[in-house]
Amino acid sequence: MRLSQPVWSRALPTGFVVGCATLGPLGRKLPAPGTWGSLAGLLYFAVFFRGASIGANLIASAVAAYLAVGICGEAELRLRKKDPGLVVLDEVVAIPLCFLGWTSLPAAWAPWMIFVAGFLLFRFYDILKPLGIARLQTLPGGWGVVADDVAAALAACATLHIAAWVRTLG
Numbered sequence: 001m002r003l004s005q006p007v008w009s010r011a012l013p014t015g016f017v018v019g020c021a022t023l024g025p026l027g028r029k030l031p032a033p034g035t036w037g038s039l040a041g042l043l044y045f046a047v048f049f050r051g052a053s054i055g056a057n058l059i060a061s062a063v064a065a066y067l068a069v070g071i072c073g074e075a076e077l078r079l080r081k082k083d084p085g086l087v088v089l090d091e092v093v094a095i096p097l098c099f100l101g102w103t104s105l106p107a108a109w110a111p112w113m114i115f116v117a118g119f120l121l122f123r124f125y126d127i128l129k130p131l132g133i134a135r136l137q138t139l140p141g142g143w144g145v146v147a148d149d150v151a152a153a154l155a156a157c158a159t160l161h162i163a164a165w166v167r168t169l170g
Helices: 014-022 025-029 033-048 054-079 089-099 111-128 133-138 141-169
Strands: none
Touching (some): 014 025, 014 054, 033 089, 054 141, 089 141, 111 141
16 A cells, blocks of 8 residues: 555645644744644643543544644645644644553643653654654655654653553552
């Protein structure tokens, strides 16, 4: 199976595509747009996913990621830049995956601590792109824009759960 840029996003107006991909001024006007996009993703999680089951989070995140693939890939084409830093929709849709099963983490960890830790771990994996995450950016179009962020979020989630497991051993 060969991945290609979804065609449905071609029909969308440029202002809409770029506006969604950058979250308006968030990606275009602020310094460190990836960090601001990640903070927007944290808010997105807190408002829409905080009480969601793992299954609901996975389904909603898969739908959002597919929509982001179309929009972010189309924004790449229209801005004539490969994975431009001002595109932050990919961070937003990936962040909820950092918190899969977050309610099963130790009760000694306050929710705000889990959210801060998940955010920081996501930024770590998103910026450094270890564990083969960097290779995902070579996927075509929006797939490469979104896949590395999804992988960074899943690595952050795994790290949170491993830390919780290690804590139970001590």
